Amino acid sequence: MQVLKTVNDPEIGASIVNLGMVRAVEVRGNTVGIQIALTAPNCPARTTIRDDVMKAVSKIEGVAGVDVQLSSMTDQERGKLPQAMANRPPVERTNSQQPSNSKFMGIDKLPKRKFGQIIAVTSGKGGVGKSLVTGLLAVELRRHGFSVGILDADLTGASIAKIFGVKDRPIWTSATPAPPTSGTGIKLASMGFLMERDDTALIWRGPLINSAIRQFYSDFEWGNVDFLLVDLPPGTSDAPLSVFQSLPLDAALIISSPQELAVMIVGKAINLAKTMQIPILGLVENMSFATCPDCGKRIDLFGRSKAKKLPKPPA
Numbered sequence: 001m002q003v004l005k006t007v008n009d010p011e012i013g014a015s016i017v018n019l020g021m022v023r024a025v026e027v028r029g030n031t032v033g034i035q036i037a038l039t040a041p042n043c044p045a046r047t048t049i050r051d052d053v054m055k056a057v058s059k060i061e062g063v064a065g066v067d068v069q070l071s072s073m074t075d076q077e078r079g080k081l082p083q084a085m086a087n088r089p090p091v092e093r094t095n096s097q098q099p100s101n102s103k104f105m106g107i108d109k110l111p112k113r114k115f116g117q118i119i120a121v122t123s124g125k126g127g128v129g130k131s132l133v134t135g136l137l138a139v140e141l142r143r144h145g146f147s148v149g150i151l152d153a154d155l156t157g158a159s160i161a162k163i164f165g166v167k168d169r170p171i172w173t174s175a176t177p178a179p180p181t182s183g184t185g186i187k188l189a190s191m192g193f194l195m196e197r198d199d200t201a202l203i204w205r206g207p208l209i210n211s212a213i214r215q216f217y218s219d220f221e222w223g224n225v226d227f228l229l230v231d232l233p234p235g236t237s238d239a240p241l242s243v244f245q246s247l248p249l250d251a252a253l254i255i256s257s258p259q260e261l262a263v264m265i266v267g268k269a270i271n272l273a274k275t276m277q278i279p280i281l282g283l284v285e286n287m288s289f290a291t292c293p294d295c296g297k298r299i300d301l302f303g304r305s306k307a308k309k310l311p312k313p314p315a
C-alpha cells in the first residue's frame, strides 16, 4: 500500500490509495495480485494506471510477478471519493453541440473552451514536413491578424519549439500557466519544452500522449485563440487516434510529399479523418517541386505528384 500511494490517477492528480481505488492486494508467494477500481468504466487513463501500478510494485524486492485487475467503482464507492476530488470530475464532458465520437474506444471529448477553430494537421507518416507546414500556416494566419496557438502533439519529433526558435525551457509555477510565445506572438505548447535534450526522440505510448495533450489543452491559460493548430503524431496508430477522439476538432489538414510512394498510407490518414467525421480542409503536397533559380525551370525533385491518385474527401 505504501508503494501504491505513489501511483496517481493522472486524470484526477491524486494517489489511487487516497481515492480508494485499491480494492484488494493479495500476496501469493512472490506474486502480487492487485485489484483496482477505476473511477469510471472507460477511464482514458486505465492503461497508464495499470502500467504505473505494475512498474511501482515490480520494484519491491522479492516480487517476481504482478497481476493487476481493473474494474470500476460502484456508485456507492464513487460517493466515498473525497469531496474535493469528487467535485473535480475525472474527465470534462463534452457539451451537447459537439459531435460525439466518444463512444469509440471510450475516450471522452474535451470541451471547446475559447478556441475559434481547432484544426488538426496530420500525415500518413513522418518526414513529410508536417511540423514545418503547421508553423508556416500559423505564421500566415498571424499575418492576417488572427490570434494563433499551436499544440504540438507530435511527441516523436516535438520540433515546433525549434522551428520558432524558442530555446528556453519555460518555468511553470502556476497550475494554469500561459503557453510560451514566439517572436510574433504565436502561443506554443510543445513537449519539446519539457525534454532535457532536443535530440532525444521520444517514443510515447498512446495513453501517455493523450494525457499530455489533455493537460496542454485543458490546463494552459490560452486566452483568446482564433485558430488552434494541432500538430498530430504521424500515422494512424492509437496516438493520433486518441487526439482525434479527445479534442473537439473542427477540421483536418493532410500533409503528404511526392516521395511518399505508398498512396495507401496517405489514404489511411484521410480515411481516419472521415471515420472520425472531421471535415478535411485539403491536402498539402509538400516538397512537390523546386524552381531552378537560374532558368526558372520546374524540377520535380521526388518525381511527379501523386496527389491526384488519393481518395477524395466527400464534398
Ligand SMILES: [Zn+2]
Binding pocket: 292, 293, 294, 295, 296, 297
Ligand atoms: Zn535551370
